[in-house]
Amino acid sequence: MISAVGKRLAYPKGTTIINLSQHTLTPGLIDMHTHLLFFQKQTPTGFEDGARPPAEERVKRGLGFAKQDLNAGITTVRDVGNSGRYLNVRLKELLARDAKLGPDLFASGPIISPPGGQFGKLAPADSLLIPQEYTEIKGVDQAKAAVLEHIKHGVDVIKICANTYDKLLSVDEIKAIVETAHARNIPVTAHATYDEPIRNAVLGGVDGIEHGYSVSDSTLALMAARHVYLVPTDVSRRRGKILVAGLGMMGKTAQLALQSLDAFHERLRRAVKKGVMIVSGCDFYNDVNGLKWGPSSVDVLVGYREAGLSVPEVLSFATINAAKALHRSDSIGIVKKGMQANLVVFSGDLETNFEKSLFDVEAVFHKGKLVHQKTKK
Template sequence: MKKIILAVSLLFAMGITAQDTYLQCGSIVDTKAGKELKEKTIVVSGDKIKAVQDGFTTGGKNDIVIDLKDKTVLPGFIDLHVHIESESGPKAYMNRFTKNEADVAFQSTVYAKRTLMAGFTTVRDLGGTGVNIALRNAIDNGLVDGPRIFTAGKSLATTGGHADPTNGMKKSLMEDPGPKQGVVNSPEDGRKAVRQRYKDGSDVIKITATGGVLSVAKNGKNPQFTIEEIKAITETAEDYGMLTAAHAHGDEGMRRAVLGGIKTIEHGSYMSNETMELMIQHNAYMVPTITAGKQVAEKAKIPGFFPEVVAKKAIEIGPLIQDTFERAYKKGVPIAFGTDAGVFPHGLNAKEFGYMVEVGMPIMEALASATITNAQLLGMEAELGQLKGGFLADIVAVDESPKTNVATLENVMFVMKNGKVYKNE
């Protein structure tokens, strides 16, 4: 430590200061005010934004200048619903039996980098095998390029529920998984499962409150937890400072989840007006995942892409999500941006912006949902989601103003995370 202090002192004595980066921006998006501001320079020092200056400025001779004068610059996007370990496809159901943890880990690094290159500098991973925890650590330690990850580790289900890891297996392989494997059937199991997730290193808790589309089980919408079980999970999660999420397609499962204290409802396909009102009352957020709904409905038309039981559910449920989102948004339900990437190819996350705008959400509100709102839900509102002094330097740039062309968000040209440039085209 003494050597470092002496070295820094020597640099200052020689007139050499730490190197800063000056991003000269044609315009920047103020996500809090919902405005574009012309001709600004963002000064980055270390992993943080030092200042946002008027005009195009430069620093000293040792500083770096990056020309983004013809770009629109935004805070890094935050996706609250991804599955970073995998991607859906015809082989996905066999992969459970053929891929080792190391195989899953190596493929997850590809998906992580693709996500980062698409401008998503932070994600919430809502369930995998537990490799997602190791991936988060590898990214945090600089071993792998990828977004900042808040992970649920293995999500929670009831026996035979959407995230029961032995669904679809023959009887000799089904066994009876319990809280350690993420299967709970009582409030006591729920508390133990949350504590196990904490012990494993998870950041957040995700339950599957209803049946799902991609699991090998016939019902995609029935409720699968009691309110008592959900309350035990949310109360324990609160003790450990963990944000809670519930996968839910069916309305009764959503209602129970909201009453049980879950903060974010994922998908919401069959959400009723009554449940929307309940969510407003309890300040629970809808995470729409419109892209996933559209993608699974389309892929289900391809013979053999999904097992027959899955394809039937995908065709029925997938097309509902965008319409439900439109109703929920117009009714005033709080909205948080999330895509369910992994159900569709990672890196296409920004398609969600277009689908949100398509049914009436202004682009600035959609951008706020993917920055301001999601940062707040993750407890990072003082560090993420804005281009502002003191915030982490998670910065992306696109060719056009998203106000005139929302599709420009699907082609990110510049990516910086924690002050490091990962992409500059």
């Protein structure tokens, strides 16, 4: 816990003094959209392959990814599915044993979705991957039952798919999920990629929207009025080029994919202008071109900066705003007396040299412990 913040503080004799001149100190970063138990190769069956490894292998790999996130300055994550049957709940319990292992984790359990989940056409042999990764529902009764099952298994948040590749949850189904969860103090966030499912999710009472790639001004206004936050999972241009190349896109297809970043930036600016609370989330899960997990997780902040937002705004998305969305404003997201001592020390000045400093982490403190320190050359 942080015991004091200020100038000329009194401290006991023998206290270790750390000189942080030429550095920037921030609260520990919060990533609200992770998939620590899913790692997708860029092959025709990559999505299926990401779900195939045995549970123990996925958990072990997830521990490694969590440590990479911690070393990058992320001290809290919300893991939102594609994690088997409650493997992210198990990962949460393992991480809670030692602050040095990885961030504090808030788990969703399996994503609640329309029949079929987010898989496209599957080979018959792969059909069992759907109930492994998703809780499929059809109708209000199944919607309520799914939430109760999730809560029984110890989830912290409910994640729904308001839309899949070819199906939508109805507003009534979403309402049933939200009412059941909220009655038990569990928030609900919705994967929703275009305007109709985004609006359905907001009308259904969700707390947050994940992605929201294409959304109208009227729906953004509705989100602001109902205090529904947006998690834009946007990559930087540099990392976007790496992903496009890794996916094997070429020519016009690659050009259109990269141009979509401009549309995402425009939607982010509109959301901010409309008064929607923005919360940071990376949505990284790609095994492509040697991309490392931790740096790829914080890269989303570079994407927000490229949209023209100020450094303080961008940092608020991954600190104060994310803490509010987690209902943890009383313990994380800001540096002040009485808060959990989650802190990141970046080399240099984040405000004047954002990208360079962001990827140059000097030290990370988690729950008051020094859990990572840059190796001196």
